[in-house]
Amino acid sequence: MMNFKERTCEILLGDGTSIRATAQGSYEIYPHGGGVLHIDESGGAIYTSHQSQPEKDLSNQYVMNCKTVLCHVTDSEGNHFQINADGQVTVTGNASEKRPPDYPQTAGFKTHPPRLFVVHKDGSASELLRAEDVEDLLQEAYGDPSIAVLSEPLSGSGASSAITLLRPCTDFQSKWLISKQDDDIIPSNLKSRKWESFPASEKKTSGPAFGTSLGSSPEKRKPVISISASTKQIIECPNVLLVRQITQHAPTTEKLRRKLLDKVKAYVEQLLQRERQWEMMKLKDPQTADEGTHHKRLLQLVLVREHWIYK
Numbered sequence: 001m002m003n004f005k006e007r008t009c010e011i012l013l014g015d016g017t018s019i020r021a022t023a024q025g026s027y028e029i030y031p032h033g034g035g036v037l038h039i040d041e042s043g044g045a046i047y048t049s050h051q052s053q054p055e056k057d058l059s060n061q062y063v064m065n066c067k068t069v070l071c072h073v074t075d076s077e078g079n080h081f082q083i084n085a086d087g088q089v090t091v092t093g094n095a096s097e098k099r100p101p102d103y104p105q106t107a108g109f110k111t112h113p114p115r116l117f118v119v120h121k122d123g124s125a126s127e128l129l130r131a132e133d134v135e136d137l138l139q140e141a142y143g144d145p146s147i148a149v150l151s152e153p154l155s156g157s158g159a160s161s162a163i164t165l166l167r168p169c170t171d172f173q174s175k176w177l178i179s180k181q182d183d184d185i186i187p188s189n190l191k192s193r194k195w196e197s198f199p200a201s202e203k204k205t206s207g208p209a210f211g212t213s214l215g216s217s218p219e220k221r222k223p224v225i226s227i228s229a230s231t232k233q234i235i236e237c238p239n240v241l242l243v244r245q246i247t248q249h250a251p252t253t254e255k256l257r258r259k260l261l262d263k264v265k266a267y268v269e270q271l272l273q274r275e276r277q278w279e280m281m282k283l284k285d286p287q288t289a290d291e292g293t294h295h296k297r298l299l300q301l302v303l304v305r306e307h308w309i310y311k
Contacts, residue, residue, distance in 0.1 A: 042066075126247075134246060141165050146235055159250035168238035 001010045007023035016032030029037040038046040044065035064071045072082040078094030116128040141147045148166040184191075287295070 169242040
């Protein structure tokens, strides 16, 4: 496809790959698997795994050219990697790697936040949720009149509380049932109608007069049903309830965080000590490799000599 006004040419391949070229000599290649490769007029290339403009997002972009710096890239953590023409490799770390005590950088994820689960002895599991996700969930629940939110303190723990969300569930069976599939792959609107289903006579439905509906969409022509603000929807008790339980614990302090870190370090040190003791308890051969080879040769000579003696 050629655009004479913009002086560009675009080619779409069978696998979904798109190539766009300009009259100035620049190219943009969009592979079918994702990503984009920009090649400018001077021969420099910029590759990124996400389809965005090179000047907008500089992270995770491979910049290659024929200058003193052949290739350089900056990862999502801010570390910069550079390869020069003489073969020298330079790695520059992120200067803002240290985090303040409140850990504000944990909310930023390049892909998606990880989901952490705790599996109990009885086979059940609990998910560790972020505060942002719980706030969005509770805000949605409080705004929906059909969802009941119950909050009560946990027995034996004054700082923890349990939050229960009761949501009506109407389509729980549809998650386990597969809709009926037609044996014929041809859509119904493309099939030929049978003669038996044709009407006896065709009648034309007269529409509005010419010019009366000009400039109005079908949605605007529909009558608007006004509902009084005082009228509220009557919510009935559902047959099935979807129950979700959330346990809210006290926020982790810096002292508790350091204590947990010390416990983890002590546990790792205990595992390493156990591994060292296991290595010390193994049977060790005091012979060297050369001595072992020499002993094997002597054993072979002795066995050969005994064979000839008994023979």
